[in-house]
Each structure stands twice: as structure tokens, then as C-alpha cells.
Amino acid sequence: MLLDAASLYYRAFYGVPESVTAPDGTPVNAVRGFCDTIAALLREHRPERLVACWDDDWRPDFRVAALPTYKAHRVGADGGEETPEALRPQVPLIADVLAAVGIARLGSPGYEADDVIATLTTRAVAAGRAVDVVTGDRDLFQLVDDTGHVRVLYTGRGLKRLETVDTAALRERYGVGSGAAYSDLAVLRGDPSDGLPGVAGIGEKTAATLLARHRDLAGVLAAAADPDGDLTPAQRRKLLAAGEYLSAAPAVVRCVRDVPLPDGQGDLLPRTAADPQHLQVLAERWGLASSVQRLLAALPS
Structure with missing residues (x-):
């Protein structure tokens, strides 16, 4: 299972009230919602492998060079991506929680998460493994491949109304017969x-x-x-x-399918937390105990 991390933590940020805070009043709605999303996916789909795919570059130079209007309206005053102030500090905290749990997180300089997902999908298909891509971004429908057992779990209508997008769904909804x-x-x-x-x-x-x-x-x-x-x-x-x-x-x-990623990125889900002491510190400091507990309970036994 491959997660479009930014798509999911943005959805969590807007779907969980900012009134969900750490003991010091700092919003942690995106962190809580992201952890709960992963827990729900693990309970429902029981994947053996999972990677949270990261936007190391949200607007890569090669795409801007080809089409200067690409995401131009999202560029903030500092030249980076416009991000809600309450979300900005939560993103590194999400990364810390993933590392402490032992869930793989992978990005690559100069590439978007879509490219990482496409590359990992291509590798998985070559190895004979089925792939579920979890995203709210229709761009990744291009990866759908019934022969390779690749489908998209689309969050457009929310996690409780997750849509499975395969070739039949593409044909029915868009009139096209392949990714x-x-x-x-x-x-x-x-x-x-x-x-x-x-x-x-x-x-x-x-x-x-x-x-x-x-x-x-x-x-x-x-x-x-x-x-x-x-x-x-x-x-x-x-x-x-x-x-x-x-x-x-x-x-x-079109997503890049040959991003230079390390082999053996440790995508097998852990049975227990990789760093339980640090995870406990994070849970106490940021008021994440219940979400962390749900995530740990959803890991493979």
C-alpha cells in the first residue's frame, strides 16, 4: 500500500477541527487525523507493506520548465508552497511519528510524491506484487492497471466512502479504458x-x-x-x-517511473513500534496518545 502523504494530511487537516490540540494549545488535528487514517486503512485492508510517499519537491523544476503555469497559483510569498500556518509545523511531527512507529517514509529530491508512488508501483508490479495507491488526487488514476493488479483507493468522498478505482471504474466514469x-x-x-x-x-x-x-x-x-x-x-x-x-x-x-530510490527501503509493516520510548514522548508531548494507540493496535499481529 502506497500513501500519497500530502493528500492525506491535507484532508486530515481540513477534516479534523483545529480545536484538537496538544496540551499547550498547539493544533495537532492533521497529525491525529493522519494517524487515524492509517489505522483505518490497516484495519480495513490489512496490507503487509506500506510506504508514506513524500513530496520532497512539490513543484519540480523539470515540470515548471516544461509548463511555467504548473502550480504557479500556489506559490507563496516565500517562494514555497502556500500552506496553512497551523498545518506547517505538523508536517515534520507526522514524519517523526512515522519514524518512531517504524512506518516507511520515502521521498526523493527533485520529485513529487506522485513520482515516488509511480516508481514504487512499477517496481512492485515487476516483482509480482499487487498495489493499492491511497490518494485524493485524480492524477494517480494513470497508474491503474488491472493486469498488474494496481488500483487506486480514492479518498475524494472521504475515508468512509473510499472508492476503488480500477479499469472498469475509469471506463464507466471517464470513458477511457486504461490508466x-x-x-x-x-x-x-x-x-x-x-x-x-x-x-x-x-x-x-x-x-x-x-x-x-x-x-x-x-x-x-x-x-x-x-x-x-x-x-x-x-x-x-x-x-x-x-x-x-x-x-x-x-x-x-505523466508520473516519472524511474526515480532514483534506494532498494530495500524497509516497507514491511512493523509488528511493534520501532522506537517505543520516543513514540511515548511524542504522544505525551503532543497529546497523541489515543491516535498512537489506535495505530499501534492496527499493526499486523
Whole structure:
């Protein structure tokens, strides 16, 4: 099981009231919610392996170079990502708790968590292991692969209404038949939340129809370049006008699958806390005792 950590701790931050605090009044709502999320996932799905995947770089240079608008609206005054003040100090505390419990946490300089997840997924499939990706980010639907036993557990409607996204779900909801096709759909449709404009005048349904007819993005672009192709004049005009965007966007949307990550990152879940003394200190200092206890109780016996 691979966790999109930032997606989950942001959801926890907004889903648990800031009135949940440490003894000194410091908000710990994201930490508590994140721990409780992992505990619930362990109880429900019983994975043997789990990695919390980290954004070591939330807006990598290679994506910004390809498309300068990528996440540009989220850049804060200090040049970093705009983050709620009450959440900012909780992120390193989440990392401390994970380390004390013994749950693997992995990121890579210059890459997003999505890239780490894609790389670990690729390795797991090659080793014959099934993968569940837990995220609230639709970008990771591109990893869905029934043959490789890769599915996404989507938190868009909350943890209690977790949606399992497989190829059938992609076909039913978006009209595409694979994770790769979803990635092409995302390029054409765009995503304002990530600063991806998409192709003006080409919505989700039209994009799905074009991909079904022409197989993939390369096929759609080939059809647009062919005056005798079966695109309507309006479709051809819109696609050709977006040529610069369409040449850059795939490198932004598609996850990197060969991030330089260490082998043997210790992804097996522990049976007991790796550092029980430090975990106790954290639990007492930050008022996390009940959430920590639930997490420990959910570990494999």
C-alpha cells in the first residue's frame, strides 16, 4: 500500500477541527487525523507493506520548465508552497511519528510524491506484487492497471466512502479504458487546480471520444495534423492552436517511473513500534496518545 502523504494530511487537516490540540494549545488535528487514517486503512485492508510517499519537491523544476503555469497559483510569498500556518509545523511531527512507529517514509529530491508512488508501483508490479495507491488526487488514476493488479483507493468522498478505482471504474466514469488513457485525457482536459489549461473547447467527454477513436494522444495529434482525417474543422483548429501546450503537457502530467530510490527501503509493516520510548514522548508531548494507540493496535499481529 502506497500513501500519497500530502493528500492525506491535507484532508486530515481540513477534516479534523483545529480545536484538537496538544496540551499547550498547539493544533495537532492533521497529525491525529493522519494517524487515524492509517489505522483505518490497516484495519480495513490489512496490507503487509506500506510506504508514506513524500513530496520532497512539490513543484519540480523539470515540470515548471516544461509548463511555467504548473502550480504557479500556489506559490507563496516565500517562494514555497502556500500552506496553512497551523498545518506547517505538523508536517515534520507526522514524519517523526512515522519514524518512531517504524512506518516507511520515502521521498526523493527533485520529485513529487506522485513520482515516488509511480516508481514504487512499477517496481512492485515487476516483482509480482499487487498495489493499492491511497490518494485524493485524480492524477494517480494513470497508474491503474488491472493486469498488474494496481488500483487506486480514492479518498475524494472521504475515508468512509473510499472508492476503488480500477479499469472498469475509469471506463464507466471517464470513458477511457486504461490508466495511460486517463493520463492522455488529463492532458486534453486540463486541470486548473494544477495550472494545466488543457485544450480550449475540448472538454472531458470530447477528449474521451477522441481517444477512443484514435487510441491515444499521439493518434489524436496525428489526426489533427491530417487535413483528410475524421476530425471536425473545429476540433482540428482547437488542437492545432494548442500545439505548444500539447507538446509540453505530457511531461508534466505523466508520473516519472524511474526515480532514483534506494532498494530495500524497509516497507514491511512493523509488528511493534520501532522506537517505543520516543513514540511515548511524542504522544505525551503532543497529546497523541489515543491516535498512537489506535495505530499501534492496527499493526499486523
